[in-house]
Amino acid sequence: GLAWPARVADASPPNDWSSSVQWDFHPLDTQAFPAVDLARSCGAAGGVAPAVFNAANEVCVSAFLAGTLPFTGIVDTVAQVVQRSGPAVPAGGALTLEDVLTAEAWARSEASGLVSVHA
Numbered sequence: 011g012l013a014w015p016a017r018v019a020d021a022s023p024p025n026d027w028s029s030s031v032q033w034d035f036h037p038l039d040t041q042a043f044p045a046v047d048l049a050r051s052c053g054a055a056g057g058v059a060p061a062v063f064n065a066a067n068e069v070c071v072s073a074f075l076a077g078t079l080p081f082t083g084i085v086d087t088v089a090q091v092v093q094r095s096g097p098a099v100p101a102g103g104a105l106t107l108e109d110v111l112t113a114e115a116w117a118r119s120e121a122s123g124l125v126s127v128h129a
Contacts, residue, residue, distance in 0.1 A: 045085045048092065056106055057098030058113035065114045066091035069121035080127050091120045 017024075025031065040047050045067075052059040066088040073079035077086065095117065100109050 026124070045088065048085065048089055052092060055098035057100070058110050059092065059098040061110045061114045062092055062095045062117040063088060065117035066121040069118050069125060071104075073125040073128070081124050083125075083128055087121060087124050090124055091117050094120060 042051055049060075049063055052063040067084070070079055070084040070087050074081055074084055095113065099105055
């Protein structure tokens with residue numbers, strides 16, 4: 011969590027798993043949580059797209075935690091990296107570990123460059 015190991019002031023109380031509780035689940039608000047649709051589209055694209063998304067997200071979250079990227083900049087920056095990446099599956103359609111690792115390293119570098127603009 012963002013405040014681990016401390017609790018965020020005024021957060022809801024911890025769950026008491028020894029008693030029955032009712033939870034209501036509602037459809038996801040993709041306007042409020044745009045990263046979910048972006049992650050889904052990367053998963054659907056397959057190939058290196060999930061690795062690009064994950065690598066960019068890790069760089070952005072680290073920058074946010076370090077105070078060099080605003081929270082609202084995470085999704086925007088990850089989306090830019092995903093949009094700038096090449097095809098999800100290399101020409102020929104045969105995806106290799108080297109393809110994934112190359113895309114992952116590229117995404118980290120690209121995200122770091124975009125984050126440095128905010129610093």
